[in-house]
Amino acid sequence: MKVLIVEDHPIIINTLSKIFLDIYPDALIKSSTNTEDAVKDLQSNTFDLIISDLDFDGEKRFTVAELAKKHQIKCIIYSGHYNKAFIKKAMELDVIGFVSKLGNIYDLQYALKNYQTLRNYICKFCESQNHQTNNNEILPPDITGIEEHILDLLLIQKPRKEIAKGLDITAGSLNTYINRMTAKNNCNLVGLIHRYIVWKKNK
Amino acid sequence: MNDHKSNFEFILLVIPLGIITFTGFMLIYYHRIRSLKLQKKLKERFFHEVESEKIKISRELHDAIAPFTLPLKEFIVNDGTFNSENKNNWLQEVNKFETYLTQINENIFPAELLEGDLFEALQKLKNRLSTASTKIEIHSDIYDTITKSNSVQVYRIIQESLINAIKHSGTPLISVINSQTEKDLTCLITYEYFPENNEPDINKIHRRGQKIIKHRLELLSAKHDIKFTDNIKSEKFIFKDIFI
Numbered sequence: 001m002k003v004l005i006v007e008d009h010p011i012i013i014n015t016l017s018k019i020f021l022d023i024y025p026d027a028l029i030k031s032s033t034n035t036e037d038a039v040k041d042l043q044s045n046t047f048d049l050i051i052s053d054l055d056f057d058g059e060k061r062f063t064v065a066e067l068a069k070k071h072q073i074k075c076i077i078y079s080g081h082y083n084k085a086f087i088k089k090a091m092e093l094d095v096i097g098f099v100s101k102l103g104n105i106y107d108l109q110y111a112l113k114n115y116q117t118l119r120n121y122i123c124k125f126c127e128s129q130n131h132q133t134n135n136n137e138i139l140p141p142d143i144t145g146i147e148e149h150i151l152d153l154l155l156i157q158k159p160r161k162e163i164a165k166g167l168d169i170t171a172g173s174l175n176t177y178i179n180r181m182t183a184k185n186n187c188n189l190v191g192l193i194h195r196y197i198v199w200k201k202n203k
Numbered sequence: 204m205n206d207h208k209s210n211f212e213f214i215l216l217v218i219p220l221g222i223i224t225f226t227g228f229m230l231i232y233y234h235r236i237r238s239l240k241l242q243k244k245l246k247e248r249f250f251h252e253v254e255s256e257k258i259k260i261s262r263e264l265h266d267a268i269a270p271f272t273l274p275l276k277e278f279i280v281n282d283g284t285f286n287s288e289n290k291n292n293w294l295q296e297v298n299k300f301e302t303y304l305t306q307i308n309e310n311i312f313p314a315e316l317l318e319g320d321l322f323e324a325l326q327k328l329k330n331r332l333s334t335a336s337t338k339i340e341i342h343s344d345i346y347d348t349i350t351k352s353n354s355v356q357v358y359r360i361i362q363e364s365l366i367n368a369i370k371h372s373g374t375p376l377i378s379v380i381n382s383q384t385e386k387d388l389t390c391l392i393t394y395e396y397f398p399e400n401n402e403p404d405i406n407k408i409h410r411r412g413q414k415i416i417k418h419r420l421e422l423l424s425a426k427h428d429i430k431f432t433d434n435i436k437s438e439k440f441i442f443k444d445i446f447i
Contacts, residue, residue, distance in 0.1 A: 009272040015277050022281070080269050086320050101269035102301045105276040105294070138342065150391060157430040188374075189435065190393055193341070194378035197391070198342045201382065 002044040002045065006038040006052040006064050012101070016051060016078070019105075022115050035063045049115050050075045052115070054086065061086065065093045065167045074118075076111055082126040095122035100129075121170050142190055147181050150174070151196045154189070246422055254312070256354050261312035268304050272297050280339045306331055313358070322381065323355040327378075328362055337369050343381040347446035349388070356419050357388070357442060362436055364392055372396040372436065388442040396436040 003020060007013050013031045020027055030045070032038035035055045042050075042064075046156055051066040067074035073154075077090045090098045096118040097111040103125030112117055126180040143151065146167075153163045164174040178189060185192050279285055279293045309331065315324035322343040329339040349357065361379070368377050374394040380391050420427050427443040 004414055009266070009270045012273055015274045019277060041270070080312050081322065082263055084323055085315070085320050085381055092436065101273060102298075102305060104298075105273070105280055109280075116205050138340075157432040157435070161435050177436050188395070190374065190376045193393055193435075194340050194342070194376075194380065197378075197380050 001026070001050040002030065002167050003048045004038065004041055004045075006028060006035065006049045006050065008033050008057075012053075013132050015138060019109060020051075020112055023109070036114075042071060042073075046071075047073050049073070050147070051078050051112075052076070054081060058059045062089060062093055065095050066088060066097070069093050074115055076115065077116075082129050084130045087122060087126060087130065090162040091120055097123075098126055101123045116142065116194045138195050138198045141181075141195045143181060144194070148196075150177055150181075151193065153176075155193060155197070165189060165202065209263070213226075219447050239291075246418055250419065251352070252420065257312040258317070261308050264304065264308045264311070265314075266300055266354065268308075270386075277403075298338040299311050304325055315356050316351065316358060319348060319351040319354045321349055323432075324358055325361060325379070325381070328358075328365070332365055332369060334369070336373075337375060339365065339377045339379065341381070345381060345383045345388070347383060348384070349445050350447060353423065353445055356423055357390070357440075357445070358418050360425075360440060361390060362390070363416050365442065367410070367412055368392065368436075383446065386444045386446045388440075390440040390442075390447050391437060392440075393435065393437040395434055396431065397434055401406050 001024060001105065005013050005016050007123060008056075010033070013033075017029045017031070020029060020147060030041060030047075032041055033059070038052070042052040050064060050068045051067075054061045055063055060065065065075050070081050075093075075094050075095045076099060078099050078101060079086070080101040082098075082100045082102070087098050096115060098121070099111050100123050103123045107125065111118060111123070135142045141151075150163060150167075151168070158166075160174055161171055167174070167178075181190055182189055185195065187195070210292070276294060276297055279290055279297070285293060292400055309327060313327060314325040315321075315327065325341055325343070329341045333339045338370075365377060365379070368374065372394055374396065377392065377394040379390065379392050381388065420440070423442055423445065425443065426439075428439040428441075430437050430439075
């Protein structure tokens with residue numbers, strides 16, 4: 001089997017080759033340290049697998065993956081970047097795996113070992129990093145009509161004295177309302193305001 | 204006859220004087236406008252260079268991590284000197300080191316901004332800045348995109364503002380709401396603030412970070428509104444016509 005490693009760091013090429021040869025001792029490994037050479041290699045040779053970094057010297061990050069798709073060669077992206085946008089783009093190009101250089105080495109070994117059956121594999125590190133960045137689901141606030149009115153006034157930064165006066169209640173009663181709201185929703189006033197704004201926007 | 208003559212002389216004097224004064228004012232106005240435009244261009248160029256330098260440093264740092272840690276991880280896993288418990292401990296240490304360097308790298312310049320993905324970059328900023336004592340909640344309700352260069356400016360403004368809030372307020376929670384109205388982006392940052400003597404210095408810009416915010420806001424012709432009522436401080440940034 002023939003493998004092409006596209007990576008600008010010789011140390012990583014050596015280590016990847018070592019890991020790969022440990023799994024497939026008969027593999028023939030070729031390497032390119034830049035996209036230009038990789039393109040030439042792909043035009044003049046056939047490969048069973050490509051392991052490629054993203055190209056940050058050129059404008060196109062996925063030149064090799066695009067070519068791999070064109071030539072119907074299995075491709076694993078092995079990069080230090082793990083952004084959602086990169087992973088999405090890689091998956092659109094039908095790469096069989098996206099493995100982060102900063103992830104667990106066992107994930108890399110798994111991807112290399114199972115490359116023949118691998119499809120849309122994303123290493124645990126990439127998954128965990130991108131899971132954290134999703135907009136957290138926010139529970140709607142548990143508030144009554146008057147409490148909603150108070151929150152609207154707090155949102156426009158109206159002083160509590162004025163709010164109390166406008167509602168014809170004492171400042172103490174207003175504080176009781178606010179304390180009750182925050183206790184009921186198990187958060188402080190800033191947290192409640194946050195939930196209230198999000199809820200209102202989604203309403 | 205004499206009256207007519209003196210009137211004529213007066214007019215003869217006033218017209219040139221008027222023209223000279225008007226021309227003088229126009230010249231001053233023109234130079235003022237020109238110098239403001241020049242200042243804006245210089246600022247733009249300065250910030251562009253600063254960010255380009257940050258990208259370079261960040262890339263160097265990023266590129267230096269894996270060539271060091273991958274062979275190390277491979278050695279730990281495949282060399283016979285480590286037993287399985289030791290192996291996992293050492294791998295964890297290497298991962299900690301990688302995470303630490305990655306965080307430094309992302310603080311210098313988040314890779315998401317290379318693709319103009321401002322809101323993804325902000326979510327990751329939230330994860331990095333949140334501590335055991337201060338939590339940040341970010342909600343973005345956005346459906347259009349922002350140019351890469353403007354994304355960087357907006358990111359830096361919000362980053363500086365969040366760092367200031369964490370540093371000076373001691374609040375347990377900071378709320379950030381990003382919303383889009385037509386082509387405008389509004390960013391509302393709200394948190395509890397208990398200043399000394401109950402006198403917040405909300406409009407003072409003597410701090411370096413505040414000055415940087417001011418310059419970046421000027422570049423984007425953005426509005427910044429700070430309110431402080433009953434120990435709740437809110438900062439509203441309005442970026443006009445920022446969406447493509």
